Amino acid sequence: MSTATAPAESTPRTYPSYAHALWRRVLLTREFAVIALLLVVFFYSRGNVPNFDGPLTLYYLFLDIAPILLIALPMTLVIVTGEIDLSVASVMGLSSALLGTLHADAGWSMPMAALAAILAGVLCGAVNGFLVAYVGLPSLAVTIGTLALYRGLAEGLLGTKAITDFPDKWRDWPSNRIFGDGTSYPMILVPFLVLLVLFVWLLHFSTFGRGVYEIGLNDEAAHFTGVNVERTKLLLFVMSGAVSAFAGLYFTLRYGSARGDNASGLELQVIAAVLLGGVSIFGGRGALHGVVAGVVLIGVISSAMRLEGYTVNKINIVIGTLLVLSVMATPAIAWVQRVWARRRLS
């Protein structure tokens, strides 16, 4: 026992919890950069874009980005584990088609049809999750497959039809204002906020969330410490499917029209927003406040540019450039630092 290397037993080491001060840990993050950019763009637009200051702007903004906000929540968790789900928009289409067929054609009550659509979303997510987690297939390939499959089912189900006879009460609900006429907050924000609280808890304040990050950083090590990697991934894809189906219901009711091609192409918008919000596509990094800011940022830019009379092509250029710049920022800063360091040396 008495070796020269034996540590002095009497004074166990203690450590500070953090290497840096709180402000540095909060302010010098990707997430905060997105939030700051959002604030800048928002207040700039209020001052300079005609009609942006009106009461309708925020209201329409929320209505427009609601499906992206919703799906971005589970998508963040999926991407943090290092996977990806490209099938979300197709699940929206399928849920839309199911709601239409079951309600209008099969005569189901709205709640029953909605429930069935969400269950279908759960099933879609479970198929993705099973193939990814238990069969071990790459999620990019799996969900490119189910992107086509679920969309095909939706379009096959409805064909040329667009089903529009939904009860007014239901149709109006998502776009009703929470605080009455003239205010900016549509009812769809209520389920969103509930889900937001749920997902923030899940990712940032639960043991499950720690597992999610660990899987993204190193799934083998996670497995070795008792994280159930397969089940976690399955659950995340199921959540993604369920929330997408819910977003599909919103989409259907907001536009009052169930169509097989509803929301096509939305998956790339969701992913763009999540990545813009600072989530690493390699997994293991990212936070929900950044993601929410990313989604709202895209919404604000689109809205302001539309008010300025720009059409979709210019908006796409701006959002695409922003996405590229956001990921290029880190290597660019590192490069500048390196050049600086070299210049100081020589």
Add this chain to the structure above:
Amino acid sequence: MSQLDIAASAQPRLQRALVGLAKSREITVAAVLVVIIALTTFKSDGFLFSSDGWRNLLVSPALLMILAVGQAVVIITRNVDLSVGSTLGLTAYLTGKVFIQWPDLPVPLVFVIGLAFGALLGLVNGVLIAFGRVPAIVITLGTLYVYRGIFLSWAGSDRVNASDFPSSFNELGTKAILTIPVVTIIALVVMGLVGYYLYTARSGREFYAIGSDEDAAKLYGLPVTRRVLLAFVLSGALAGLAGVVYAARYGTVSSGAGLGIELQAVGAAVIGGVAIAGGVGTVWGATIGAVLLITINRALPVWGISDFWQQAVVGALILGAITLDRLYSRRQERLLIAARDLAHAAPTKVGTAS
């Protein structure tokens, strides 16, 4: 010691080649393709035996074949290029503009312009990805939006019509040599050249090494940046070529050209056995995957299946392909283990005897 050396190396060469062939994903996909063509022809013999049927069989997949080759190279390096659809559209439109400006330009020169322009767009992707060391899926998603935005802004309220092209160019889209359409010949030549390069050149093999493990490739001293750059330039150039072919074949170019085709290209490569995780696959597989995708789409209506279900079939096909791959490699693993058990058993006997 290494108990993993199954009898493989003891097999005679021919046998090994045959076994390898039978196991290869390319052959499986090709077999499925042949079966589908045969069954569909049985149902309606015009599918293969009318001259239109024969031509469509060859010519329809050409565009996707070219894109799939580029996509395969990128995926083999463990990247992905989602911007090819936008590049295709932009180049197709450029082709039209070039002809409107200089109607007498020789057709081959236009192909070169298309290739070069596509390569330029690919270079942008490649520089950002290879030098910035940022994930390809993010960058190409960004340039997917940007390139299409530029295309829409440029084309705006304008489109190119067949009458804007010289007839020699339009004819390219339909002309055939020995009943093989020129467009298909272009796609096959592209496949042959790229495939030959990847298989027989040292630098070609480096694409596989990089996709297999990029960190190892860096430690090994492979020119990772240059190769990744090259992969994206190649993918861009081929998307550009596809753009010119698009213009030749469809005659009109509007802002929708190439919309959404990127996922089809990825799908074709995946069906053809190119592993999305990099390092595995051939361009020949990707090409066959493209032909299968397109041919199934064309066969479904003959079978009386409404085209609304086509997407579903394509999706099921992709899932089926990757799942089968997986099951097959699981079986391989089990065989390997069984072989190891045999290897364990053998010395035991020797030991007892001695």
Add this chain to the structure above:
Amino acid sequence: ACGSSDSDGGSSSSGGSDGGNVSVTFLPKNLGNPYFDTSDAGGKEAVEAFGGTYDEVGPDTATPDAQVSYINTAAQQGVNALVVSANDPEAICDALDEARDAGTKVVTFDSDTNPECRDLFINQATADGIAKVEVDMIAEQIGDSGQIAILSAAANATNQNAWIELMKKDLAADHPNIDLVDVVYGDDDDQTSFDKTAGLLESHPDLKGIISPTTVGIAAAARYLSTSDAKGKVALTGLGTPNQMREYVKDGTVTEFALWNPHDLGYLAAYAAQALVNGDITGAEGDSFTAGDLGDFTVGKDGTVLLGDPYRFNKDNIDDFDF
């Protein structure tokens, strides 16, 4: 005529509230569609003629949800009038209603919404008329018997679906020997329409004719036919623009096709919007207004204004048109 109608518009608008600067925003189904390029150009000409502010916005794909954002924006901007071709009769209704609540006049053209959601619909031709002219053309070209197919736009396109229904009725009633074997959808995309045409010919070797009631579809189908064996054997007709079809009419692929003048359609829609904004009309049946050099129009049932009958284009007259 142009000058007089101009002063007409000017005087009536100055008779309205705000000094004649009527802002009109055109919202086509999607941008980059030559048909709408032409119609919106007509709208622009009209708006400039009566001294208003013209704007064109739109999505890149023909989906209703993408259109809704632009309707919302128009409402926020408080434009005087919005001229829309609807991607879905129902889905954009709520947004249009909100725009109207905010004081914007809504005119639909080319493709209508439910009548409650707009003030006026500018109908290019009656659906009956369109269906009939297409069926008549194909019947003439194939000798009133044999298999035909339809190559439509998007599966949900309101106007196309309505025409197809009417064509089916017309065929059943008056052309018992014509057999409609298939309806396929090219999504108003060149490539898809082209490939679907190829698919049609393969799936139905005995096909004698194709009707494509959409300008993108008929051009793509013509391009395919012109280079295939079926050229001259399979008749093609439908709705197309002269510029896109000229080549195929001349080389014999297409004998005859029809269309109204989309330029006039946009032109008329713009004047109707102006009349609504200035309070000259309310959209009630029987209201009438003057649309520049197109002359006078009267609002019909359900707030519909009819442009006229479809016009048939063929070898003899196609060179008289440039749009």
Add this chain to the structure above:
Amino acid sequence: MPGTAPEGGFALELRDVAKSFGSVAALRSGSLAVAPGSIHALVGENGAGKSTLVKIVAGVHRRDSGVFRLHGTDVDFGSTADSKASGVAVIYQEPTLFPDLSVTENIFMGRQPLGTGRRIDRAAMYAEAERLFAGLGVHIDPRRPARGLSIADQQIIEIAKAISLDASVLIMDEPTAALSGVEVERLFAVARSLRDENRALVFISHRFDEVFDLCDTVTVMRDGAYISTQSIADTTVDQLVAQMVGREVTDLFPKTPAEIGDVVLDVEGLSSAGLFRDVSFQVRAGEIVGLAGLVGAGRSEIARAVFGVDRYDAGRVRMHGSDVPAHRPRAAIRAGMAFVPEDRRKQGLVIDESVSRNVAGVIRRGLSKAGFLTSGAENRAAGPWAGRLEVKTSSLDMHATTMSGGNQQKVVLAKWLATEPKLLIIDEPTRGIDVGTKAEVHRLLSELAGQGLAILMISSELPEVLGMADRVLVVCEGRITADIARDDATPENVMRAATASIQHSPSQPVDAEVTA
């Protein structure tokens, strides 16, 4: 400074080389001079900067300052391709293979033999690979993909690759860490023949017996700085150790006898196709059971199956008499098992995560209050355990990436000890760990056993097994071939059992004497 130049000058010469990563000074003043025709050992504690020095020579990193000469000329490598072109071959500490490519392509990537028209001549390439393997005395199918090779086989491919480069300077960074005795011998034979061809070799290892067996000169490093260079003949293990740690290390294997209690782990008839068969054994409270055997014998696989990270086909695992469900690490943890795996960077910890999250990784369920888990709670729980194990880190939110191997191992141990386990399974507890930390780990294990913890220890280092274990189980080709009590265990009978074929009934290995 290292030695005076031999006649022809040094093949490789580094003087006062420095390299920092951000604020971490990995190398402060590294010096190394290797003469042609010699095998030069480089030793030092974990984190002494050996690998960093190697990576500078290899062109992976660029030095910040200092002299770097190759055969007398100043060089500055910007990439590994440059160093390779200059005749430097390196075997890195971690194998770096391309899993999807064939074993042969792995060896020849970038310099495949070419046939007509600059096409790769595959036949020539395979033949060349077979020749290389024959020279190394191993048999690996040159056409099989590298994926699925054992660590030992991977290391052999690395060696073949380096040899085939025909380099004038060959550097091997811990090439033997994963190799068994026979393989090490073969490698040494090859190394000696290369030396005889007048090449310069650098050999890094934590195993002194190997250093003394193979090398002729040794350079010691400590804390990123050069300490000394001397001829092997003029030094002893104790001197080297003293220079490495800067102090005396007296007792490497301080196992103190502990009171052996009840059976904690009871494994019965465990089998998994292709890996191991019919494995039965028990571990009691306070007992350290050593699992010895050649690399590839299947010891790690047995441990992984017992803990539930791998599946098994048959058999049962019991803790304190009750069954532990198969393939469920969570259940094993609940039953009181802890598992320190062999590959700490890939399996032991989440390298890109903070120390505190790593340490609290297994116990975090207990840390959440009302379903709420906060970083504060994790820090409070992790701090004391990190402190108990003397983890060297500036704060609890530092990532494990920046730590040396020994410190990482301490984090892994802290994580598992925090669960207050009844059984600790520890695979290669000191692989790639320097002597100082090694002694600490051994002392800790001994102390834990003294407190009644049952320990199952897998080790490829015979002295470690013999020094630490109360009982040695020997695994050969997936079966337990001997169960030897501490007092009977000698290097000879353990090695004989490890290389033996099974000659007794495999279902009754317990208490069997060594039979070979």
